[in-house]
Every structure is written in structure tokens, then in C-alpha cells.
Amino acid sequence: MSAPVHHRRTRIVATIGPASESPEMLRTLAKAGANVFRLNFSHGTHAEHKARFDTIRSIEKEVGRPIGILADMQGPKLRVGDFAKGPVDLKKGDHFTFDMNDALGDQKRVKLPHPEIFKAVGVGHRLLVNDGKLALKVVNKKPESLECEVLNDGVISNHKGVNVPDVALPIPALTEKDHQDLNFALSLGVDFIALSFVQRPQDVLEAKDIIKGRAWVISKLEKPQAIEHLEEIVRASDGIMVARGDLGVEMPAEDVPLLQKQIIKTARRLARPVIVATQMLESMIESPVPTRAEVSDVANAVYDGADAVMLSAESAAGDYPEQAVATMVRVVSKIEQDHEWRLRMDRNMMPANDSIMGGLALAAYNVGHVLGLQALSVFTKDGRNVLQVSRTRPYNVVQSISDFTIAHRLTVVWGVFPQVVEPASVTAGAEAAAKEALALAQKAGFVNGKDQHIAVLSNQPSNFGTMNDLHIVRS
Known part of the structure; x- marks a missing residue:
């Protein structure tokens, strides 16, 4: 038995800008279904981004769930100079x-x-x-x-x-401006850093040396050279963004849909969340309704198994930011009710890796499906075990139980509903912790009725970490 329809699995990232930065609009977008807000450091001042950050953190208390914040670095911009007499x-x-x-x-x-x-x-x-x-x-x-x-x-x-599509440029992924923006974003406490112009895994590792675990690194794939090193870049990253704008400029447009599928499949195999971005509902910058092609584009990303779909100018500078988010929610929710979508999630199932964590995640998927469990809870210290569970694309809701920091990083992950619980407050012992997880799921509405169950993955929950135990508890 699948979870109730309203528990949408695919996440929505909305870019914040002049059209959506007011507290009222941010509150509206969060309530409409935005899971992550993107701060685009190609535009705006540090003061403007801080005001947006502070507003998001305040309204998430009203909506009653963690909201992720992604700081997107501008990256190197190659531009010509000025002309004496215009164009x-x-x-x-x-x-x-x-x-x-x-x-x-x-x-x-x-x-x-x-x-x-x-x-x-x-x-x-x-x-x-x-x-x-x-x-x-x-x-x-x-x-x-x-x-x-x-x-x-x-x-x-x-x-x-x-x-310059035909050659890898000897340019660092982080410019001097990016270094300033990166340090500022980290001082705010953002959850994700999106790294532009990634060409090689070394670009990611150099950024991680600076970030030192203070945020997850999302690598934007927008260069042909990145595709040549896809596996290594995905492994080095905490998440991936399919940046179809520049990717579609530097490669034939007809290649982009195939690359999108390849990137999503690779990211899912390696348990990294993947965001599909750029021009998803482009016409809604000026129109209250999308084109049919745009609806199909969003639907295709959901069928591909993307963790999240992203709005850019539609929510940052468009005339209809609320309608754009609401449209995303409707399209995603509709596709996730399609039997063919569920078949694709199962058909693209990745084999478990050779770890206890990967094997137990696959076991949880099978147990949850066979028994018709409504929810699956995962205690986590760093989110990695939750990613292993999510990559199986389970039938039931995945409730993550973690501290504030990790809960916010998991807002971009497919099917995960983060709960903030400080480790020190969790009762020692797997059985007691399983019952606490069940109580949280009942309160959140993930589990209803005395005949429903919840599977809990836990190690010693007081340690909030690896998985080596699976409990099934009755409400």
C-alpha cells in the first residue's frame, strides 16, 4: 500500500529575487510547496541575501518544517569588452x-x-x-x-x-568574487553551496577544502568536460545540478535530454541528490499558465527520478512566482500518482552496494513494500544512510530524524521528510527509539490507524549514525 497522495516525493527548489523576497511572498511560496530556496549570488548584494536568509529561517517556524537554503555561486564569467559604436x-x-x-x-x-x-x-x-x-x-x-x-x-x-565548448579551460571554479560570496554564505549558515563551471573532480575537492563540511556541495554540470568526468565528479560531490542552460549552449540541444537521464541515473546509483534546473516553466515569467511543453518537461524529470526540480527566473523575477510553485506541485503530484511512474522507479532500481548500510536500505525497501508500511524512519548523523534509503525510491514516506543541520540538508532529497530531533534527547536503545520515531510519524500524519506500521532503521540511536538494525513497530 502506498503512502497518501499528498506526501509529494519530488522536491521543489525556488530561486528568490525581487519578485519573491518579501516575507509575505516567501511565506506563500513555502506554504505552496517550495522545499528549498535558492539565493543566486550572480545578482544581489550581501545585505539583500542576508535579509532573505533571515526571513526564510523565521518563516520555516510558521510552516512547521525545515526549509533548505542553497547559495549558488556565480562562477567564472567569460565576456567580451566594449565596442566603440555599439552592437x-x-x-x-x-x-x-x-x-x-x-x-x-x-x-x-x-x-x-x-x-x-x-x-x-x-x-x-x-x-x-x-x-x-x-x-x-x-x-x-x-x-x-x-x-x-x-x-x-x-x-x-x-x-x-x-x-568555449571544445576544450577544458585552466580556470578555477571559484573566482575571487566567489570566495567572498562563499565565505559570506557560510557565515550565514546556508545548507548548500552550488558550484558553477565544474570541469573536473579537483574543482569540487578544492571547494570542499574551503567549506570543510559546513554545507553540502552541489556541483552544477554545465560543461562538456564535466560529462567526460561525470562519475568522478558525482563521487566527489554531495549533490548534482543538471544546469541545462549552459549545457545546452555548449552541446547539441538534442543531447541534453539524454544527458539529463544519464546524470540522474549516475547520481542515483551513487546516492547523491540531483536537481534538474533551467527553463522548466520559463513562460511563467510573464504568463500565469505554463506551456504544454513545459509541463511535459517537468513531468519528464519526475519520471526520470530526479530528487528535485528548480524554478529560476520564474520565481525570482517573474510576474507569477506563487503560480509557478503551485504549478510545479500539481504537475509533480499528478505524475507521482501514475502507475507508470511507480513502475519506472522500480525498473530503475539500483543494486545495493557492498555495505551494511546499502544492504539494509534495500531490505527496508522490500519489507516496506511487501508489508504495506506507511512510513520508514531513519536516525542519521550525517544524512548518508538516508541517501541510501532514498536511492531505492521506496513506496513509503521516509522520515529522517536528525539534528537541525542535517535536517535542512535533507530537504532536497527525494521522498524524505526531515524531523529535527537533537541526538541527546533520543532514548537509548533501539526499541525505545523506534517507538519515539513512530510517535513522531503519527504526529506528522505519516502513520494513521492502529493497523499501520513503521519500519525504523537504527544503530545505537543515541549515536545517530550508521545502520545495522531494522525494527517494525505497531501503532
Whole structure:
């Protein structure tokens, strides 16, 4: 027997900006179903982000559940310089040069103030300008200039972004600005740091050396080079974001749906939460209703088994942030009631890894399904055992029991409903702790009626950690 329909499994991340930063709107979005709020450090001041952070922490007490807060670092931004006479029209077959000359740009050239590009790029490599709207190919290279052939008609203008899809750039994932933003976000106490421009696992490990466990690191996959190192990056990360915007610029658009499935499958196999992002309900920036294609896009991510789906400008700067969150909730909830969705979750079941934790998580999935248990409780110290349970995509609600910090990190994880319980307050002994977990589940509405059960995974619960015990208790 499956859990009640209203216990939605797929999480919703909503980006906060001018359209949604007021206490009233944040409260509305949380009550509408947002599980995690994203602070986009590409925009806004530290003072603005602190005000948003403080408001979120205050309203979560009203909604009665933990709300995750994700700080998204801007990452390196590669942009051209200024033009003397405004935008320049380029035609297919024209030659145009990028160089390090400080002179203002014209019909033939413009400054590209990134020496790393000149070191890495070679003849035959492409440069993509303005989200790929203008493509150029390098035909001649000098130490500080790249002569290119224009591959399609287009316009280039001041400060347009440049993508380099054909080569890994020797650029750190964290810029000087990112270091300042990162330290500020950690001082606030955010739950997640989203790392942009990840190309290799070393980028993740370097960030983790700075963060030192104070937040989970979410690696944004938006470069072809990241896909080449997918397994290693996922292993090094605490979570993954499928950043389809830049990924779709640097790779053929038709490859992105396949990559999305590959990334989700890899993240699930390695027990890492994965967020699908970018343009999910893009039209709702200006429209109170989505397009049918957008609804199908959200549904596809849910069918793929994503832990979370994300709103960007729709909730940060759009005219209808509340409707965007509500639409996500309706679409996700509808798909999760589909028998085909449940079949896909089971069909894509990952085999248990060779650990007690992984084996017991799979056993809990099977016991919960066979006995029709309504809820499964997991005592956890670091969230890792909860991730092992979630990766099985169980039929029943997963109630995590942890301290404040871990409860907030688990807000992005599929099917998990975090409960904040300080370890010192848990009764010693697995049987007593199991009964306490049952009481929490009953209070939360996860378990109803005397004939329902709850499975509790615990080690010595006072230690809140690894799993080596499974209890079934009757209400």
C-alpha cells in the first residue's frame, strides 16, 4: 500500500529575487510547496541575501518544517569588452578577431580579457557568443589573439558572454568574487553551496577544502568536460545540478535530454541528490499558465527520478512566482500518482552496494513494500544512510530524524521528510527509539490507524549514525 497522495516525493527548489523576497511572498511560496530556496549570488548584494536568509529561517517556524537554503555561486564569467559604436552585425564567412588589446571593439575585433582562453584554445576550436546565438571557429592563433571565421549571421555587443565548448579551460571554479560570496554564505549558515563551471573532480575537492563540511556541495554540470568526468565528479560531490542552460549552449540541444537521464541515473546509483534546473516553466515569467511543453518537461524529470526540480527566473523575477510553485506541485503530484511512474522507479532500481548500510536500505525497501508500511524512519548523523534509503525510491514516506543541520540538508532529497530531533534527547536503545520515531510519524500524519506500521532503521540511536538494525513497530 502506498503512502497518501499528498506526501509529494519530488522536491521543489525556488530561486528568490525581487519578485519573491518579501516575507509575505516567501511565506506563500513555502506554504505552496517550495522545499528549498535558492539565493543566486550572480545578482544581489550581501545585505539583500542576508535579509532573505533571515526571513526564510523565521518563516520555516510558521510552516512547521525545515526549509533548505542553497547559495549558488556565480562562477567564472567569460565576456567580451566594449565596442566603440555599439552592437556589430556579423555575417557568415566574415573574419573577426578576439585579442587582449585595450582599444574599443569595432567591425573587425574586440577585446577578450581572459588570457586563459588564448592559452587553451587552438585552431579549429569554436567560440560561442551570447548563449550560442553567434558561433565562430578559430582559423589563426597568436599568443594574444584569435582570428575566427563567423559560422552564422549574428550580433556581438558589449559584455556578451563567451562559451568555449571544445576544450577544458585552466580556470578555477571559484573566482575571487566567489570566495567572498562563499565565505559570506557560510557565515550565514546556508545548507548548500552550488558550484558553477565544474570541469573536473579537483574543482569540487578544492571547494570542499574551503567549506570543510559546513554545507553540502552541489556541483552544477554545465560543461562538456564535466560529462567526460561525470562519475568522478558525482563521487566527489554531495549533490548534482543538471544546469541545462549552459549545457545546452555548449552541446547539441538534442543531447541534453539524454544527458539529463544519464546524470540522474549516475547520481542515483551513487546516492547523491540531483536537481534538474533551467527553463522548466520559463513562460511563467510573464504568463500565469505554463506551456504544454513545459509541463511535459517537468513531468519528464519526475519520471526520470530526479530528487528535485528548480524554478529560476520564474520565481525570482517573474510576474507569477506563487503560480509557478503551485504549478510545479500539481504537475509533480499528478505524475507521482501514475502507475507508470511507480513502475519506472522500480525498473530503475539500483543494486545495493557492498555495505551494511546499502544492504539494509534495500531490505527496508522490500519489507516496506511487501508489508504495506506507511512510513520508514531513519536516525542519521550525517544524512548518508538516508541517501541510501532514498536511492531505492521506496513506496513509503521516509522520515529522517536528525539534528537541525542535517535536517535542512535533507530537504532536497527525494521522498524524505526531515524531523529535527537533537541526538541527546533520543532514548537509548533501539526499541525505545523506534517507538519515539513512530510517535513522531503519527504526529506528522505519516502513520494513521492502529493497523499501520513503521519500519525504523537504527544503530545505537543515541549515536545517530550508521545502520545495522531494522525494527517494525505497531501503532
